[in-house]
Amino acid sequence: MGEPALKGLTDHVIKQLSTPEINSGMLVVILSLLAHLLYTLGGISVASRETPNNSLVGMLSNSSMTVRVKTILALQTQAEVDASSANNLLLCGLTTLRALRETVFVEKGSFD
Known part of the structure; x- marks a missing residue:
């Protein structure tokens, strides 16, 4: 496949x-395909970043462990090919995970 097709x-x-x-x-x-495409193309255009970034951050809280692992691998690939955007994305992901942890902690505490 050529670059336009990819x-x-x-x-x-x-x-x-x-x-x-x-x-x-x-x-x-x-997610596996996206990681491969990111690696092959060397990243995605600035105009196309917002949708996958929001989706990837949201998938960090998916109930499937496999999805979460593949999401992290896609984030890792993005960090390797486009470090400038990956920093903000990873910070956003960490913030989301901390908020989820707090939500679980509060919900667990309310059952005691």
Whole structure:
């Protein structure tokens, strides 16, 4: 595949990330493909970053451990190919995980 075809495939994969009825198995495949495409292309355009970034951060709280691991691998790939955007993305992801931890802590505390 040439670069234009890979960019088109990347755009299609990114759109699939925000599909609400997608199951965990498909997410694993899509995240693996996205990581491969990021590595092959050396990142994604600035205009296309917001959708996958928001989706990836949201997937850190997915109930499937495999999805969370694949999300982290996709984030790692993005950090390797585009360190400038990865810093903000990882900080946002850490903030989200801390908020989730606090939510779980408060919910556990309310059952005592």
